[in-house]
Structure formats: structure tokens, C-alpha cells
Amino acid sequence: AQRVTQPEKLLSVFKGAPVELKCNYSYSGSPELFWYVQYSRQRLQLLLRHISRESIKGFTADLNKGETSFHLKKPFAQEEDSAMYYCALTSGGGYNKLIFGAGTRLAVHP
């Protein structure tokens, strides 16, 4: 079955500390992986996707097919990073059904 698991409901760090939001997936085939973010009172928006291999707002994520993981990392957290983060996958192609994890709330304290 296709599934995305985010084991932490809440991750609390201090400003300047490194951050790693964990995401594991199960999927038979070659999925496309995403991280979505929802800031307070804003709509869900795409943060990054694994195929673009870029860094957005200092965040990076590497797809590890052996461990079926797609963890989100940032070396130095900022207070404005506080938000809800969702890992998601899709089979891609013409049927763009996103499967989301339950989300992790990141709280960055001053």
C-alpha cells in the first residue's frame, strides 16, 4: 500500500539549531516526493520536490530509495520556519494524486 509516515507530530527547537523533519514512505515503483508547508493562517503550499534537487528557504531534502526516506533538513532554524510541514508522494504522470503524511509541527523558539 502507498503510505507516507511522519513519526513526529511536534518538533521543538531553538533558533539557530539544526532541524530534521523525518519522512518515510512505502510505494512500489518510482514515486515523486514533495514537502508542503502551511504557515499560520496561510494555505498549503509547495516547499520543494525531490526531482528539482534545489534548496528552498535553506531547506533541502534527499531521496534515499534504500531507506525509503525523504527527510527535510535545515542547518540553522529561524523563527519564521515555524509551521506545519507535510511530506507527500505521487506516482506522477497523468494522475497526480498526492498522498500526504499526517504532518509535523515545527516550533522554533527564540
Added chain:
Amino acid sequence: ETGVTQSPTHLIKTRGQQVTLRCSSQSGHNTVSWYQQALGQGPQFIFQYYREEENGRGNFPPRFSGLQFPNYSSELNVNALELNDSALYLCASSSEKGGRELGEQFFGPGTRLTVL
């Protein structure tokens, strides 16, 4: 460029009633997907509409149905409401790329449905 809009913002219904939620896609997008987000959970895929036809469905019963109009706006209809239908309903629009590969999905603000 206008973003994805949804109406109404909030809605309260009683068990057994029917509800219609509306979504206007972003300019230039021809595909709309609907998601249900229960409290404390991630969004769950309900179905997707592409050029006015259903293009895939998640694990939701037939009392969840939808429509897409020629202007690519969309409706989600839920019949015989149950208490556990209470959730935030999100729509997302995207555009077809070459070879049916879809571009980024842009989400609306959602409609909060409460079933009493």
C-alpha cells in the same frame, strides 16, 4: 493571476443532509483535485477532475461526487452527511503539461464543514 478560491469558508450541517462545496481554479489551470483533511491528519485525496471528467478517485464512498464546469471550476457534493464527514475540504488546481504530466498543485484556503 488569481489564485484558487473556495466557498463557503465555513458550513454547519446536520447528519443526513446534503452539501455542495465550490472551487474556482487558478487562471490557466484545467485540473482540480479535492482533498479531505480531518483534524490532526494530512489531506486525503477524494478525486480529481480533468477537462470536466473524473480522472481518478481515492477511497471515498459514492455519496461523495463532483463536477467540473467548462470554465474548470468545480463542485464537491456530499450526500447523506455523517458525523465523521466533519473536516476541512481542500481543492487544488494544476495544469496539464505535455504528455499528461501535471504541474504543481496550488491549494485553496479550504472549506471547514461541521456535521452535527
